[in-house]
Amino acid sequence: MTGGRDEATIDWVEAARVRCDPQALEDLWAAVPEPMRLLCFAESSVPPEYAGAFCHDGTWRAGVDLSQLPEPMRREVAWCVFRIIELGGKIPTPGLSMLVRRLGEVIADRAGRAPASLLGLPVRDWCRQIQHAVHRRRGRLPAATTMNNIRCLLTRMMRLLVTASDTGPWWQRDRWNPVEDNRIPLREHEPMGRYSVRFDRIGTRWLRRGLQWHCKVGLETGSLSWSTVHRRIVAVGEFDGFLGGRGVEGPWLIDGAAGMRALMLEFLGHLRARPVTRGRRTGRLSPASMQRLASDVEQFYLFMTDNKDAAAAALAEPGWRRLGPEHAGFYRRGELPGKPRPRLDGQVIDDDAMTRIMGGLDLLGAAVADGGFGDEQAMRITMLVALLGRRVSEICLLDRDPLLPLSPTAPASPGDPAADGDELGLVAKLRYQQTKIDGGPDTIPVHAEVVAIIREQQQWAQRFLAEHGAPGRTPKYLFLAALMNRNGDRPYSGTVLRNLLTDLAVRLDVRDSTGALVDFNRTHRFRHTVATRLLNSGVPLHVLQRYLGHLTPTMSMTYAQTLQSTAEAEFLRFRKITADGRELEVDPRDLYDMLELDRRTDRILPNGYCLLPPRQVCGKGNACLTCDKFATDATFLPELQIQLVRTTQLITERRATFEARTGHQMGEDNIWLAGRHQERDALGRIILTLGHTRLADGTAGAIRGAGVEARTEAITGKEDNH
Structure with missing residues (x-):
């Protein structure tokens, strides 16, 4: 486990370790089912319903013996094993066996001086003790790969422990992980629900705590989505960096309306001069990025101004009460960079290029041995995106059975497309997750070809769960993540899809009529293409608006253009x-x-x-x-x-x-x-x-x-x- 990101996780575990409640560990042990309270996790002892979660190799047959560990540590390790399985993960049996043996050696060498709990030492101290114990026995340090595996698993287990045993308010934690903490209120279908957020990047304590409370209230009231929380942390983190060295004493930032106005205009200038540090772009921040960062900071302070008394009480920070009208809005009309109108030129994929793309999608599903990418799900997702013009997140979050009858008199579940009627006609409705536009339509009519793709994916998902899933589980989604998903409740990742499409675009080298590379890994181009084809085929604008899931015609015209020929x-x-x-x-x-x-x-x-x-x-x-x-x-x-x-x-x-x-x-x-x-x-x-x-x-x-x-x-x- 290396890299700054992993080191930051270890630092967070160390900071959270001191807040753990010892009594909470007793409650964790009580949550472990009796059949899983084992001294040895082996093929012969683990119940069948949990056996599929262990890597089956020689170590699995011999088992992972916990008897050499003290009782508290034994319970902690057993709870961590059960918790990983409960979250849909897989137990790396060889790594777990190695970690338990090394922990036993450390405890034996220290003869009563070693802590009885995993939380008794920081992760780095445990790793140093393990290296010393190996060196004493073998005369050399363990291999770097071995130590990396041990550090990885130990950090994962200690992260689970500190998350579960920190009984304080969930929103006061510096890292929010909705997968491991179900107290965080999320929408039922959240595109970014598997990603955690970190507040510890914001160094100013009153600013960090204020943002945590703002996000907590926003999630609980539904005024903020999880993706907006991600975005707001980035913006306030940028603002925190800007405030450094400016002598700001508290939430009110500076005295007087004139001083406040000057400070926030200076922040806008800071954003204009800021270079891009991530991604493929170079140069300065785009106008859209500047507008997003400045607007998020403004919205944060608007909320805190409206709720300054409640914020001061909840955060024990009286400085929030000093907010005034000058904090309710920083910028005047026209001062923030406007969002540039999207250019439609080059967004629509022409017919010849589309034919080549669709003809090459079978490479995504073909076996790696045959020169393909070995991902049938990616092939079907891309087909649906190209045929329907839906967003990638909408397809990845489809329910296991997203088809509805086309009319009240139609069959309850569309079956064989050929038996349902004209193959070229509309045979069913597709229900998708409308996670971007509140109140927008969430169903569209679809043809038999789409029904066939969905039925094929349902069969694939059934086979996948039968082989890799927990017994008796019904998948939540149609397209499933391949890892950490024994419960079938993790959707396919849009990031994985885009990475595959980037490689496929390079391999196919599809060119348009001007000779330019068609970068269809920018999947929104499919949405532009479908919208434009519908408009130029004579579909009324209000019908196109509903098909795209928009609330206004203006939103739809952002994606469509009248072709010159039309x-x-x-x-x-x-x-x-x-x-x-x-x-x-x-x-x-x-x-x-x-x-x-x-x-x-x-x-x-x-x-x-x-x-x-x-x-x-x-x-x-x-x-x-x-x-x-x-x-x-x-x-x-x-x-x-x-x-x-x-x-x-x-x-x-x-x-x-x-x-x-x-x-x-x-x-x-x-x-x-x-x-x-x-x-x-x-x-x-x-x-x-x-x-x-x-x-x-x-x-x-x-x-x-x-x-x-x-x-x-x-x-x-x-x-x-x-």
Whole structure:
């Protein structure tokens, strides 16, 4: 066990060791089932329901003899064995046997001076004593690999002991591990529920304790998720580093609103200048990272300001009561970097590249001996992500049986896709875990292909648990973690999947139409691709919104874009008519290019298009209907009809006013009346022509908006004609 991360775990165990309650160890022993209170863990003594949790080798047959240990230590080791099994882990029988023998040698050498409990010495002291005992017997130190294994297992067991025997409030611990401490309130399906968090990285005690209380209250009330807790610790840790050396005395940070304002602007400058220290990126922090860090610190202080009296009482830190309005919001509108609008260019995978990717996914499931990666689950997860456009976490957290009937009259559980109906039709609903958007939809309709993939995975999971799981266990998830999962309650890791896809992307070397590498290990590209294909196939936006599990159309449009081919095809569906009712001589494709290349909104009129070149200025005011640069099509027909009615009504009203004022009728040679007659006649010709004009594809279909199936038919017809 090496590295800074492991050393930090040993330091935490040492700090927590002094808080253990001796009486709690008695309670732990009482929780061990009678059949597991053994002096020797061996093939002949361990009950069958627990035997599968031990590594079966020569050591297992001989057994792990605890008789050489003092009674308290014997109970501690036995409880640790049971606890590891209870959490779904595997007992490394050779390592456990080695550790017990070395502990017995240390106790024998010290002749009554050795502690009777594992918690009697720090991990490092136990390791030094073991090395000395081996050296005395063999004249040499144990191998580095052997010591690493011993240190690893000893740290794991002592971590379990101090976690279980620390009877103080759970939130006051410097490390929160929801796997080992079920008092930590998590959602039923938590994507990051297997990852612990560390508060000991925050050196300032009042700041660390304040953040712990904030996160505790947030988890208990549901206002914070576990992933937000991870993020907030990172942000406050950054803030703690910034405060170092600035003479901050307490939670109020600095006296006066002006000083507070200056301090937090200085923190923002600190973030702007901070270099990236992790990941593949280099240079400064991205605007999104800066915004996230600054906003999390601001939200933390907003909460503490709103609850300053309760915080001061719970933390025994009166300094929190000194928070005021200046702590409730640090930044003004526009001061924090805005989240850049996601660029859709390059996010959508084209059809040729997608075909190659899907054709190469079998490498994920193929055996390693055959040149594959040997992970069938990764293959099926990627297939579902690509077919459905779901997030990776949503697929990894699928229930064991996530399929629902498509309608109340459908079978309770979709079976054989071929027997359920049309293989190309929707045959079931898929229920997924909506862990990102509260209140968002959590079901989507799926085709027979998806049902077949899920049924195949269910069979695989059943075989896996029969071989590796605890007897009688029913898995919680459809896709299962391969390690530490005898109970079937750990989902497949999204990190493992992305690492495999990174290797697969390099091996397949899929290129898009521009020759760029398609990095589909960025799995959100599949989500962009599915959303864009649905939108361009004529799926209404509100349907796309529900399919993606979003609450607003704006969220859905972040993932989808109208393809150039679809936009052009939609424009070309309608014939273009000039002001005198004749068909426009300009090729509609040229007109589309003119409007698209220039993107001039002043050339798009309420009732048509202006064909005046971009660099020329119109000198005719609003006399578009008598201008040779005016063009329109059937999409503007409702506006043109309204304009005709209004023009006719205006002529009638003005002629009546003229007669009332002068006593004479307005003559046909009146310049104003002549102009209005020209406009009315032009409108009549245009409306008459459009009423008898078919679409560019030869059909006379009704005018429809974007996102309807009829649009796709016209596009298909156009493509078939080429």
